[in-house]
Amino acid sequence: MSQVAENLLRLRERIDMACRRVSRTPEDVTLVAVTKTVGPDRIREAIDAGVEVLGENRVQEAAPKIEALAGIASDFGAGVAWHMIGHLQRNKVKKAVTMFEMIQSVDSYDLAAEIDRRCGQLDKVMEILIEVNTSGEETKYGVPPDQTIDLVRRISHLNSTNIKGLMTIGAFTDDEDSIRSCFRTLRKLARQIEGSDVGNTEMRYLSMGMTSDYELAVEEGSNLVRIGTAIFGPRQGQTGPKLSEGGVYN
Numbered sequence: 001m002s003q004v005a006e007n008l009l010r011l012r013e014r015i016d017m018a019c020r021r022v023s024r025t026p027e028d029v030t031l032v033a034v035t036k037t038v039g040p041d042r043i044r045e046a047i048d049a050g051v052e053v054l055g056e057n058r059v060q061e062a063a064p065k066i067e068a069l070a071g072i073a074s075d076f077g078a079g080v081a082w083h084m085i086g087h088l089q090r091n092k093v094k095k096a097v098t099m100f101e102m103i104q105s106v107d108s109y110d111l112a113a114e115i116d117r118r119c120g121q122l123d124k125v126m127e128i129l130i131e132v133n134t135s136g137e138e139t140k141y142g143v144p145p146d147q148t149i150d151l152v153r154r155i156s157h158l159n160s161t162n163i164k165g166l167m168t169i170g171a172f173t174d175d176e177d178s179i180r181s182c183f184r185t186l187r188k189l190a191r192q193i194e195g196s197d198v199g200n201t202e203m204r205y206l207s208m209g210m211t212s213d214y215e216l217a218v219e220e221g222s223n224l225v226r227i228g229t230a231i232f233g234p235r236q237g238q239t240g241p242k243l244s245e246g247g248v249y250n
């Protein structure tokens, strides 16, 4: 078994355990394997081990990989889906809408409108998530929580984008309570949006949780976890999660 396949097994076990702690069904949690800095060969190992959704955060980096892996079907029969999870510049939208099945990082009306315009030209509809800055950290992208419903309302009138949920990045800290509070904010916002009868909008996905905090995120209701390091190992120059004995990332 490849290292990637072994890491995936362990990761799925831990997601399962997190689900069980809060009486959730593991099948409800979709794993997005984040492949930034990872080459097509190792991405292929993840696909062979059953990964069906892949995440990239830069259009230029993703393009050649998506091309190299085009047409590769996973063991489960379907082709893989690529999600854009990083900050998207408007001048990259034209290309991005041809590459991705979902854009998880929409945080302004202007960006959504540009996605809408480009998708309209191609006669396609893009699934999008609204990225919310739940930690208030200035270095993070995302709409502030108190402006989220207004943004969702405005974007909901666009024809070639469909809002499918919310995305966030947890606070960059070791403090569990602060991280949990970010995820709770996102879940609460989704409930408020569901309760406010916005057209053309579904709160089907809560995209939250990365290598350092996915178990907390699952406990707090995440159903889309975006995980790179725990599957592919540390990226170059990354400080990030520590490798404990036995090669388990935690």
Ligand SMILES: *Cc1c(COP(=O)(O)O)cnc(C)c1O
Residues within 6 Å of the ligand: 034, 036, 057, 085, 086, 169, 209, 210, 211, 212, 226, 227, 228, 229, 230, 240
């Ligand atoms: C890189 C990245 C991830 C995955 O991070 P890991 O800590 O390697 O699991 C998740 N979400 C976004 C937006 C990212 O850029």
